[in-house]
Amino acid sequence: MKTAILADLLDFTGDPGLADRASPHVRWRPAHWLLIDDDGRIAAVQAEAPGDDWQKIDHSGRLLMPGFIDTHVHCPQVDVIASWGTELLDWLNTYTFPAEARHADPAVAQVAADLFTDALLAHGTTAAVVFPTVHVASVEALFTAASQRGMQMVAGKVLMDRHAPDNLRDDVAGAEVDCRALIARWHGRGRNRYAVTPRFAATSTPEQLAMAGRLLADHPGVYMQTHVAENRAEVAWIAELFPQARSYLDVYAHHGLLTERAVLAHGIWLDDTDRALLHDSGAQIAFCPSSNLFLGSGLFGWQQAVAAGVHVSMASDVGGGTSLSMLRTLLDGYKVQALAGNRLTAWALLHAATRGAAQALRLGGQIGTLDVGAMADLCLWDVAVGPVAQRRDALARELHERLFAWVTLGDERNLAETWVAGVRRYRRGADPRA
Structure with a gap:
């Protein structure tokens, strides 16, 4: 059966630049359904729930991004x-x-x-x-x-x-x-x-x-x-x-x-x-x-x-x-650039590991994006794991502050599921050989 996932969706429509926390190229769609067709591609993104011919999976409150x-x-x-x-x-x-x-x-x-x-x-x-x-x-x-x-x-x-x-x-x-x-x-x-x-x-x-x-x-x-x-x-x-x-x-x-x-x-x-x-x-x-x-x-x-x-x-x-962990890698990237006096946004870092990388590989539109028609290579994340991160997340004043804290404090323990071409290939706590 075709699959629909409910979550908070984040990806990019273009290059957000290095320092613009309010970039218009950040695409944030909270509480949206991402529909995966039976060919493993993204069929649609919508606010309303799909019909009964879709297998619906509720990940409300989790972050859904391209792998x-x-x-x-x-x-x-x-x-x-x-x-x-x-x-x-x-x-x-x-x-x-x-x-x-x-x-x-x-x-x-x-x-x-x-x-x-x-x-x-x-x-x-x-x-x-x-x-x-x-x-x-x-x-x-x-x-x-x-x-x-x-x-x-x-x-x-x-x-x-x-x-x-x-x-x-x-x-x-x-x-x-x-x-x-x-x-x-x-x-x-x-x-x-x-x-x-x-x-x-x-x-x-x-x-x-x-x-x-x-x-x-x-x-x-x-x-x-x-x-x-x-x-x-x-x-x-x-x-x-x-x-x-x-x-x-x-x-x-x-x-x-x-x-x-x-x-x-x-x-x-x-x-x-x-x-x-x-x-x-x-x-x-x-x-x-x-x-x-x-x-x-x-x-x-x-x-x-x-x-x-x-x-x-x-x-x-x-x-x-x-x-x-690319989250750990992104954090080290932020530190390296900070030493040079450049304060990169979470958007710059995440873009370079998703849509930006795909475009540089001449695979834009296929991976690194939640565009309709792209391969459903997806990851579901808990933005905050543990009392310190949860406290920080609760006090975040806006989206960039929240997700910069996720990049900084997160790692593979925040990952709930990984989907490749519309198939769930990893679930936290499950045996990968099963």
Whole structure:
């Protein structure tokens, strides 16, 4: 039966800007019914209850939003989240690479992918741009898990043919064969989208980066994901490896990797020329504040990016990030920007993790919104959990104050349910395997 949910609906009709608490692009529809057709899409939003041919679910007083979109996260690094004491390059060698090597085993990769996708849903994330590992088995496992749950997944085999352990290196010819086969098998199958995935410029030879550019040219609509300008030592290393390049970002531009479907994580140590290049290409920066703080990488300049017309989305970057919760990630984003003197609104933060991210991924109208016709990827939240948050919520004077407190005080414990393509995939307290 078709489903109708009664709740307080929040989403965005446009970009609310960074500091406008009264933005007209905030769409607030309290005590409204959201109707989900039997094809998993939003059929209508209305104040009056639908007829008896709809299964009606009453979540009065709860907040209903589009599911969050995490634009940069590492599936295998769930195993090393909250590891102590290193900056980026040491982090890779000490924690990340040993964890990723285990995913050569297809059974290990599938268990990890199932845990990871269930965890995303249990944190309110219904779509993600994900790094698996260099192993084909890890890509297969991730797309399989996402397909079983109906999730929007962007992912691809990691490319690394140098400066990595022997058990994590590939080669140009073999990697190209693997990628072309994976694109043919998974890109556009259901809600899966393939991303050409050089880990970062240091771990790919110029020949491999050129091959990645060929893949993008040969397969319009395929994504590209990588890291850029995360850490000062990393930036210096890239300058040594590519002395002919004007900047770190220029390495990717030179090899044809900057497209309107390029997702570059971090982008902390960029200059005005780099930001102009991002604007001209249509590429986006995935802002990873929790990871940037935890690894001591630096503070991203969101204001400068916006001024240059660069798309900015939000990302947990687990395991450098310390939680899959986008609420925790948004709060860290607020703190990072506050250090630069910019006080972002709850609207700016939430937009960047919903409609803004969807548009940057060229998936606007499909996810990140409660528009009629969009996929019913939804999350139901309790705005206040626990006596302190409940007291704060009761004293809030207006909507922004209330929801900023939710962003600040909330986490995955506030999540009541997650729906993907009109199917309830998570319910607080329920066994995810049931």
